[in-house]
Amino acid sequence: xxxxxxxxxxxxxxxxxxxxxxxxxxxxxxxxxxxxxxxxxxxxxxxxxxxxxxxxxxxxxxxxxxxxxxxxxxxxxxxxxxxxxxxxxxxxxxxxxxxxxxxxxxxxxxxxxxxxxxxxxxxxxxxxxxxxxxxxxxxxxxxxxxxxxxxxxxxxxxxx
Numbered sequence: 001x002x003x004x005x006x007x008x009x010x011x012x013x014x015x016x017x018x019x020x021x022x023x024x025x026x027x028x029x030x031x032x033x034x035x036x037x038x039x040x041x042x043x044x045x046x047x048x049x050x051x052x053x054x055x056x057x058x059x060x061x062x063x064x065x066x067x068x069x070x071x072x073x074x075x076x077x078x079x080x081x082x083x084x085x086x087x088x089x090x091x092x093x094x095x096x097x098x099x100x101x102x103x104x105x106x107x108x109x110x111x112x113x114x115x116x117x118x119x120x121x122x123x124x125x126x127x128x129x130x131x132x133x134x135x136x137x138x139x140x141x142x143x144x145x146x147x148x149x150x151x152x153x154x155x156x157x158x159x160x
Contacts, residue, residue, distance in 0.1 A: 045098055
């Protein structure tokens, strides 16, 4: 009886190890979403704004949207969002110390909203989203571009 339970324990352990190895070998689109969000938040340049920021939110959602919200100390809010299936390309203007990452879309696909602005609330559309970044190197930008392209392709396949 002891040999049977020992063999059963070994079999269960082997199956768990095999399942772990099989599932850890696949790249899941969720990994790309988390990587992109973490990289952008890690290198976000809060001081690279024209006006001082109170807070910002930069998220890549489960349903494939990139959402960026800025709240300034004077109360003004800016909100940008676009579906990653509309992502076209990215450019980085600046150097490794600081710069702006422009995420371009295929058409006027970026929703732009402002609230509590002295000049009035504005709802419009744009062709790119600009995110200020600092202390980012070329390898990280290349990895970001590859992950955005992979996530865009996964979104396009899922939406068809």
